[in-house]
Amino acid sequence: MTVTLVPSLPTLVTPSRPDPLGVLGVPGEINLDYAASAPCARAASDAVAELLPWYASVHRGAGALSRRCTLAYERARQTVGDFLGARPDDHVIFTRNTTDALNLLARALPAGTTVVTFAGEHHANLLPWPRGSVRLPVPDGPGGAVRSLDAALSELSRDARPGLPVLVAVTGASNVTGERWPIADLARVAHRHGARILVDAAQLAPHAPVDLAVLDVDYLALSGHKLYAPFGAGVLVGRADWLDAAPPYLAGGGATSHVGAATHEVRWATGPARHEAGTPNLLGAVALAAVCEALAGADRDALHAREQALVARLRTGIAALPHVVELRTFGPDTPRVGIVSFVVAGRDSAEVAAHLATAHRIGVRDGLFCAHPLARRLLTEAATRSGRRDLPSTALRASLGLGTTRSDVDALLAALATLS
Structure with a gap:
C-alpha cells in the first residue's frame, strides 16, 4: 500500500520581477x-547546487573535497564580512540565526556588564541579557530614542562602578512596524559615554545596506533566513576582544587548540573557531554569502x-x-x-x-x-x-x-x- 505523506508541491519558479537575486516563488501564491x-533566492540555490557534489567535511580533512569545502566556508566568511563592512580586526562568527548570535554575545559579556535596551525590541534582543540590565521605555520618535539613551547612560556613569562595561543593544528596524531606528546617532551617544553598541540587523539588512564601519557600531547580528538564504545560518560580527576572552559558546571539536588527558588540560582557540565548535553549517554559510554577493552587486x-x-x-x-x-x-x-x-x-x-x-x-x-x-x-x-x-x-x-x-x-x- 502506498501512503502519501504530503501533497505534491507545485514547481518553484523565478517570477519575472525586477530583483537581482531571482527570488523563488509558487505560482498563484x-x-x-x-x-x-x-x-x-536563486543566487543561494545555485551556489548550494554547485557545491553539493563536493560536499564534505570542513576544517577536518586533507582530501580534495574537504579542502574545497573548507575554502568555500572561509570564502563565505570573508564575503559576508565584506558585505557588512567588517573591520580588519572584527570576528565574523557563523551562528544559526540572530537569536543564536545574540545569545552568543550575551554569554561573552565581561562580568558586570550592564546591557541597555529599549522595550520595543524583539524577544531575541530582550531575553538573553543578564539580570540588572536596563530596559528603556519605547520612545515617541527617533529623536526621543537618542535623548533617552543619552540620559540613561549619563545616569549609569554616575551610579555604576567605574570601569564596568556597558553594551547598548538596539534593533536596526522594528520587526513589528518596520520603522527604522537612528543607529548612527545612537552609536555616537553610546561611544561618547564609553559604551559599546550592538545592532540587531535581522530586519534592516534585507532592505538596506548595513555597514559596521560607516555606522560605527561594535557588533551586528542577522539571520540568513531573513536575507533570502535558507539552511539556518546567521552571523555575529564585531570586535574581537570580548569574544576571544569569553569561554567558548559551545565546547567541542574545532574550538580547541589542545586537549590533554586531564579534564582541565584544554587550550581554547581564538578567533571565530572558538565559538564554532562541531561541524559547521557549510551550505548555510555558502548560501548566505551568495546572497550577500548578489546584493552587493545590485x-x-x-x-x-x-x-x-x-x-x-x-x-x-x-x-x-x-x-x-x-x-x-x-x-x-x-x-x-x-x-x-x-x-x-x-x-x-x-x-x-x-x-x-x-x-x-x-x-x-x-x-x-x-x-x-x-x-x-x-x-x-x-x-x-x-x-x-x-x-x-x-x-x-x-x-x-x-x-x-x-x-x-x-x-x-x-x-x-x-x-x-
Missing part, C-alpha cells in the same frame, strides 16, 4: 510574510525606491479602509522598511489571516510577532488613536521583499476591503 522567513538605491513605493501604496490603501488601523511607534512619516502591521476592527486576527490564505491565497503573519511588550502597547495606542473599542488583541503583519509586486499589494487591499 502571494507571499507577504518576508519578515518571518524570506523565500530562497543597485540598492533602485531597490529601495521600488520598495518604498510599494510600502507607501500599502499604507495609503490601509488608511483608506475605515475598519483597518495601522500600528506604529513613531510618527507616520518615519523612515521604514517593507513591514506594515495592522488590525481589522471587529475581526480576530488569526481568523483574518486564515481567511486571506484560504480565500485569496495571500500569506501574512498574525499574532504579537515575538515582540509582545511592543505589540501590546501599540494595540492599546491604536485603539486610543482610532477611537475604536472593537480592535482585536493581536495583529496582522504584511511584509514585503524583492519578489513583491504592485499587484500583490493591491490584492491584499482588495481582500481587506471585503471584510468591512
Whole structure:
C-alpha cells in the first residue's frame, strides 16, 4: 500500500520581477510574510547546487573535497564580512540565526556588564541579557530614542562602578512596524559615554545596506533566513576582544587548540573557531554569502525606491479602509522598511489571516510577532488613536521583499476591503 505523506508541491519558479537575486516563488501564491522567513533566492540555490557534489567535511580533512569545502566556508566568511563592512580586526562568527548570535554575545559579556535596551525590541534582543540590565521605555520618535539613551547612560556613569562595561543593544528596524531606528546617532551617544553598541540587523539588512564601519557600531547580528538564504545560518560580527576572552559558546571539536588527558588540560582557540565548535553549517554559510554577493552587486538605491513605493501604496490603501488601523511607534512619516502591521476592527486576527490564505491565497503573519511588550502597547495606542473599542488583541503583519509586486499589494487591499 502506498501512503502519501504530503501533497505534491507545485514547481518553484523565478517570477519575472525586477530583483537581482531571482527570488523563488509558487505560482498563484502571494507571499507577504518576508519578515518571518524570506523565500530562497536563486543566487543561494545555485551556489548550494554547485557545491553539493563536493560536499564534505570542513576544517577536518586533507582530501580534495574537504579542502574545497573548507575554502568555500572561509570564502563565505570573508564575503559576508565584506558585505557588512567588517573591520580588519572584527570576528565574523557563523551562528544559526540572530537569536543564536545574540545569545552568543550575551554569554561573552565581561562580568558586570550592564546591557541597555529599549522595550520595543524583539524577544531575541530582550531575553538573553543578564539580570540588572536596563530596559528603556519605547520612545515617541527617533529623536526621543537618542535623548533617552543619552540620559540613561549619563545616569549609569554616575551610579555604576567605574570601569564596568556597558553594551547598548538596539534593533536596526522594528520587526513589528518596520520603522527604522537612528543607529548612527545612537552609536555616537553610546561611544561618547564609553559604551559599546550592538545592532540587531535581522530586519534592516534585507532592505538596506548595513555597514559596521560607516555606522560605527561594535557588533551586528542577522539571520540568513531573513536575507533570502535558507539552511539556518546567521552571523555575529564585531570586535574581537570580548569574544576571544569569553569561554567558548559551545565546547567541542574545532574550538580547541589542545586537549590533554586531564579534564582541565584544554587550550581554547581564538578567533571565530572558538565559538564554532562541531561541524559547521557549510551550505548555510555558502548560501548566505551568495546572497550577500548578489546584493552587493545590485543597485540598492533602485531597490529601495521600488520598495518604498510599494510600502507607501500599502499604507495609503490601509488608511483608506475605515475598519483597518495601522500600528506604529513613531510618527507616520518615519523612515521604514517593507513591514506594515495592522488590525481589522471587529475581526480576530488569526481568523483574518486564515481567511486571506484560504480565500485569496495571500500569506501574512498574525499574532504579537515575538515582540509582545511592543505589540501590546501599540494595540492599546491604536485603539486610543482610532477611537475604536472593537480592535482585536493581536495583529496582522504584511511584509514585503524583492519578489513583491504592485499587484500583490493591491490584492491584499482588495481582500481587506471585503471584510468591512
